[in-house]
Amino acid sequence: MKSTKKFPLQKCAILIVYGVVSRMICSMESLKSSVTIDNLSGKRHSDNRESLGQGVGNVIASFSGALFSTGSITQSSANHLAGARSKTSGAVCSVLILVIFLTMAPLIGRIPLAVFAGIIISVCLNLFDRLTLR
Helix, strand or coil, X not given: CCCCCCCHHHHHHHXXXXXXXXXXXXXXXXXXXXXXXXXHHXXXXXXXXXXXXXXXXXXXXXXXXXXXXXXXXXXXXXXXXXXXXCCCHHHHHHHHHHHHHHHCHHHHHCCCHHHHHHHXXXXXXXXXXXXXXX
16 A cells, blocks of 8 residues: 655645745736736836835745735725825735724624625626626
């Protein structure tokens, strides 16, 4: 009978491959978010600075056990359309969301999952182009 156990080195190799692939997908998502904001603002971002900042932030976050993160097109667009124009607006938005979640966790926990599902469906429908829906 063959053993189904894998050597630790093989497990590490699998984790590295999954990490690299997911990181590449997240980098592309961040760059798409940056291009979207470029189109809204008429300015041009630096791809290298965006990728470096994203990588450094995720490495630092991983030391505290956090999951990696990306720039989101929806959040960035909402932030820009709300009037945010500085580079610190994303950080301020993140800190405010963290404070809201930490202070209102008991209330947020009482919201039914159906409400969250409705919000997610609404956001997904807003991501479609109006011409595509027609």
